[in-house]
Amino acid sequence: MSRKSAIGAIFGVFFLVMGARPILAAPLTIGYSDWPGWVAWQVAIDKGWFKDAGVDVNFQWFDYSASMDAFGAGKIDANLMTNGDTLATGAGGGKGIMIMLTDYSNGNDIIVGKPGLNSVKDLKGKKVGIEVGVVEHLLLVHALKEAGMSEKDVSLVNAKTNETPQVLSSSQVDAVGAWQPIAGQAMKGLPGSRPLYTSAKAPGLIYDVLAVSPASLSARKDDYIKIVKVWDRVVHYINDPKTQPDAVKIMSKRVGLTPEEFLPLLKGTHLLDVAAGKMVFKKGDGLDSLYGSTKNADDFNVANAVYKEAQKVDSYIDPSLTAAVK
Amino acid sequence: MRNWFQVLKPISPRAKLVLGSMSFVLPIIIWCVISYVPFVWHPQVLITDPGSADYLQPGMRMNKRAFANAVNEAEDDHKDPPKGVASNPIYLPAPHEVALSLYTAFITPPATQDGPWLHQSLWHSIQVIFWGFVISSILGVPIGILCGTYAGFARLNEPFIEFFRYLPAPAFGALAVAILGIYDGPKITIIVIGTFFQQVLIIANTTRKLDVALVEAALTLGTRKLKLLSRVVIPGILPDLYRDQRILLGWAWTYLIVAELIGTSTGITWFITQQARYQHFATVYAAIMIIGIIGLGTDMMLALLGKRLFPWDRTLDKSA
Numbered sequence: 001m002s003r004k005s006a007i008g009a010i011f012g013v014f015f016l017v018m019g020a021r022p023i024l025a026a027p028l029t030i031g032y033s034d035w036p037g038w039v040a041w042q043v044a045i046d047k048g049w050f051k052d053a054g055v056d057v058n059f060q061w062f063d064y065s066a067s068m069d070a071f072g073a074g075k076i077d078a079n080l081m082t083n084g085d086t087l088a089t090g091a092g093g094g095k096g097i098m099i100m101l102t103d104y105s106n107g108n109d110i111i112v113g114k115p116g117l118n119s120v121k122d123l124k125g126k127k128v129g130i131e132v133g134v135v136e137h138l139l140l141v142h143a144l145k146e147a148g149m150s151e152k153d154v155s156l157v158n159a160k161t162n163e164t165p166q167v168l169s170s171s172q173v174d175a176v177g178a179w180q181p182i183a184g185q186a187m188k189g190l191p192g193s194r195p196l197y198t199s200a201k202a203p204g205l206i207y208d209v210l211a212v213s214p215a216s217l218s219a220r221k222d223d224y225i226k227i228v229k230v231w232d233r234v235v236h237y238i239n240d241p242k243t244q245p246d247a248v249k250i251m252s253k254r255v256g257l258t259p260e261e262f263l264p265l266l267k268g269t270h271l272l273d274v275a276a277g278k279m280v281f282k283k284g285d286g287l288d289s290l291y292g293s294t295k296n297a298d299d300f301n302v303a304n305a306v307y308k309e310a311q312k313v314d315s316y317i318d319p320s321l322t323a324a325v326k
Numbered sequence: 327m328r329n330w331f332q333v334l335k336p337i338s339p340r341a342k343l344v345l346g347s348m349s350f351v352l353p354i355i356i357w358c359v360i361s362y363v364p365f366v367w368h369p370q371v372l373i374t375d376p377g378s379a380d381y382l383q384p385g386m387r388m389n390k391r392a393f394a395n396a397v398n399e400a401e402d403d404h405k406d407p408p409k410g411v412a413s414n415p416i417y418l419p420a421p422h423e424v425a426l427s428l429y430t431a432f433i434t435p436p437a438t439q440d441g442p443w444l445h446q447s448l449w450h451s452i453q454v455i456f457w458g459f460v461i462s463s464i465l466g467v468p469i470g471i472l473c474g475t476y477a478g479f480a481r482l483n484e485p486f487i488e489f490f491r492y493l494p495a496p497a498f499g500a501l502a503v504a505i506l507g508i509y510d511g512p513k514i515t516i517i518v519i520g521t522f523f524q525q526v527l528i529i530a531n532t533t534r535k536l537d538v539a540l541v542e543a544a545l546t547l548g549t550r551k552l553k554l555l556s557r558v559v560i561p562g563i564l565p566d567l568y569r570d571q572r573i574l575l576g577w578a579w580t581y582l583i584v585a586e587l588i589g590t591s592t593g594i595t596w597f598i599t600q601q602a603r604y605q606h607f608a609t610v611y612a613a614i615m616i617i618g619i620i621g622l623g624t625d626m627m628l629a630l631l632g633k634r635l636f637p638w639d640r641t642l643d644k645s646a
Contacts, residue, residue, distance in 0.1 A: 029508075031508075034600070034603065042438065045438070046438060060508060060590045061590060061591050061596075062508075062589070062590055062591055063587055063591055063599065066499075066503075066587060066588055066589060066590075066591070069499070069500045069503050069588075070503050070508045070589060070590075072500075073500065073503050073504035074504075075503055075504070075507050075508045075589075076508060115381075162603075169389075181603070181604055181605075182603075185605055188383075188385070188386050188387070189387065189416075190388070191373070191381055191382050191386050191388045191392070191396075192381045192392075194381075253437045253438070254437050254438060255437075255600065255604070256437060256600050256601060256604065256606070257604060261604070
C-alpha cells in the first residue's frame with residue numbers, strides 16, 4: 001500500500017466514523033435559525049408535539065450561515081435552509097435532500113428605493129447595494145428581468161445585507177436589497193424610501209425547505225415522515241385565528257421580539273402545509289414548482305460563481321415523504 | 327497635581343484613586359453630554375407627529391436637512407408640518423436607556439422553556455473562555471519558557487509560530503465544526519488558536535529578559551539543566567509570567583464573540599447578535615458593558631492576588 005492510499009484510508013475511516021455518528025445517536029439533530037418559517041417549529045418544540053408523534057428530535061438554534069457550515073460538515077442530520085442554499089451546500093460536498101417545504105417568502109424580501117424612485121424601471125443606470133450571490137441578488141435579477149432589463153442596466157455595490165440600512169441612508173447608493181426586519185429598518189432610516197419590488201410579486205422564487213443528509217434519510221425515513229406530520233399541525237395552529245396569538249407569542253419570544261413586532265414578519269412569509277407542499281412538489285418549469293424554482297436558483301448560482309458546475313436538481317428533491325402524509 | 331507628570335515617579339494613593347475614577351467618569355460625562363445636550367451632536371430628527379406627510383410615521387428618524395425640507399413643503403402647501411425632536415442615530419442610545427436595558431435583560435425570562443437566563447448564558451461564555459485559556463496555557467506556557475531558555479528549541483518552533491499567529495483564528499471555524507462538532511468544542515478551539523501562538527512568543531520574550539547574571543551564577547555553582555529551569559529560570563520570571571497571563575486572558579476574551587458564532591448559538595454572543603439584528607442597541611451596549619465589567623473585575627482580582635503572591639515584585643506596584 002502506497003503512502004498516499006494509506007493516508008486516504010485513514011481519512012476514509014475517520015470520515016466514516018464521524019459521518020456515521022449522528023445516525024446511530026437517537027435524537028435527530030436539526031438546525032434552525034431566525035426566519036419566521038423556521039421559528040414556527042418552536043411551537044411544536046414547546047408544545048411537545050414531537051413526543052406526541054413518537055419521534056425524538058433535537059432542534060439546535062444557529063446563526064444561519066453557521067447552520068449551513070454544520071450541515072455541510074455532516075454534524076447535524078438536517079437543516080432548515082433555502083432551496084438555493086441547499087444546492088450551494090451540496091455542491092461543496094454536504095448534500096441535502098429536500099423532503100418538505102416550510103414556506104416561501106411572500107413580501108419579506110424587498111428591494112428598497114430611495115425617495116424619488118417609484119418602480120424597478122427607475123433603477124436604470126442606478127447603483128444598487130446588494131450582497132452578491134445571496135437571495136436578494138436573485139430577487140433583483142428576477143425583478144429586472146420582469147421589467148425588461150438585465151443586471152447590466154444597474155451597477156451593483158456589494159454590501160452585507162445586515163449593513164444595508166446604513167448603506168441606503170448614506171445615499172451612496174440609490175437602492176438596496178434586504179430581507180425583513182432589515183428592509184424595514186432601511187425604510188425607517190430613510191423616510192420616503194419605499195419598496196420597489198418584493199418577493200410577494202415572485203412567489204416561489206425562494207422556497208424554504210427541510211434538507212436532510214442522505215444517510216440519515218435512508219436510515220430514519222419513518223421518523224422524518226412523522227416530522228412532516230408535525231409540521232402540518234404547526235401550520236394549522238399558526239393559521240387558525242383562534243390559536244394564532246398563542247403561536248405568535250411562542251415564536252416572537254424565540255427571537256426576542258414582542259408579538260406586535262413579530263406579526264408583520266410572519267405575514268410576509270407564506271407557510272405551506274402538507275397539502276400545499278404536495279402541489280409545489282409537482283414537476284414543472286415554473287416557480288410554482290420546487291423543481292422549476294430550484295433549477296432557476298441553480299442557474300443563478302452558476303452564473304454568480306457560487307459554484308462552478310450545474311447541479312442535478314432532481315437528485316436534491318424527494319417528494320415521497322410529503323406524499324406519504326395523508 | 328505637579329507630581330503627576332514626574333517621569334517614573336509613583337503618585338500618591340489619593341491621587342491614584344481620584345485619577346482612577348476619573349478615567350471612567352470622564353468618558354461617561356462625554357457620553358451624557360452627547361446624549362442629553364441637544365445641540366452637541368443630534369444629527370437626526372425623531373418624528374413625533376407626521377403631520378400631513380404621508381410617508382412619515384412616529385418613531386422614524388431622518389436627517390435634519392430632509393426634515394427641514396419636509397416642514398417647508400408642508401408649510402408651502404399650508405398643511406400641517408411634521409413635528410419631531412432632535413435625536414442621535416439609533417446606534418447611539420443614551421446612558422439611562424442602556425442602564426434600563428441592563429436591568430431588564432437580567433429579569434427577562436428565557437425565550438424558550440429550557441432556554442438559558444442571561445446569567446446562565448454569561449456563565450456559559452465564562453466557561454468557554456476558561457477552558458480555552460487553560461488549554462492554551464497548558465501548552466503555551468511550557469513551550470514559551472523552553473523557547474526563551476534554549477535558542478535551539480526557539481529556532482525550531484518560533485518561525486512557524488510567527489507565521490501561524492497571523493492566520494485569522496475565525497477562519498478555522500468551519501474546520502473546527504467539521505472535526506469537533508457543533509457544541510463547545512469548536513468554540514474553545516477558536517479561543518485556543520487565537521491565544522496560544524501569541525502566548526508562546528510573549529512568554530518566550532519574557533523568559534529571555536531574565537537577568538543573565540542569575541543564570542551564570544547558578545551555572546558557576548554547578549546547577550544542572552533541569553534544576554536550572556525549575557530553581558532559577560521559572561522563579562526568576564514568575565512575576566512577569568503572571569502579568570503576561572493576565573494580559574493574555576484579556577486577549578482570549580476578545581475572541582469570544584467570533585468563537586461563539588460558530589456552531590450552535592450560545593452564550594452572551596447569541597444575546598448580542600440577536601438584539602443587534604432587531605436594532606435593540608441599548609441592550610447590545612448593556613451586554614458589551616457586562617463583558618467589560620467581568621473582564622476588568624477578573625483582572626483587578628488577579629492583580630490583587632499577584633501582589634500577595636509576589637510581594638518582592640516592584641513593577642506590580644507601579645502599574646496597579
